[in-house]
Amino acid sequence: MSLDHAPDEVKLAVDLIMLLENHHIPPQTVLAALDIVRQDYLRKAQEARESD
Numbered sequence: 001m002s003l004d005h006a007p008d009e010v011k012l013a014v015d016l017i018m019l020l021e022n023h024h025i026p027p028q029t030v031l032a033a034l035d036i037v038r039q040d041y042l043r044k045a046q047e048a049r050e051s052d
Helices: 008-022 025-050
Strands: none
Touching: none
16 A cells, blocks of 8 residues: 555654654553643644744
């Protein structure tokens, strides 16, 4: 299956999954890190909305 026509978020998700799996990072560590990343990007998105 090709990702050539997949949305960018799907391509990024696949890349991240492959990176994390290749480095054998435990699932709980990944989930905790993703929570931190999500909060950071939610804050950035809010700041961007407020500056418009």
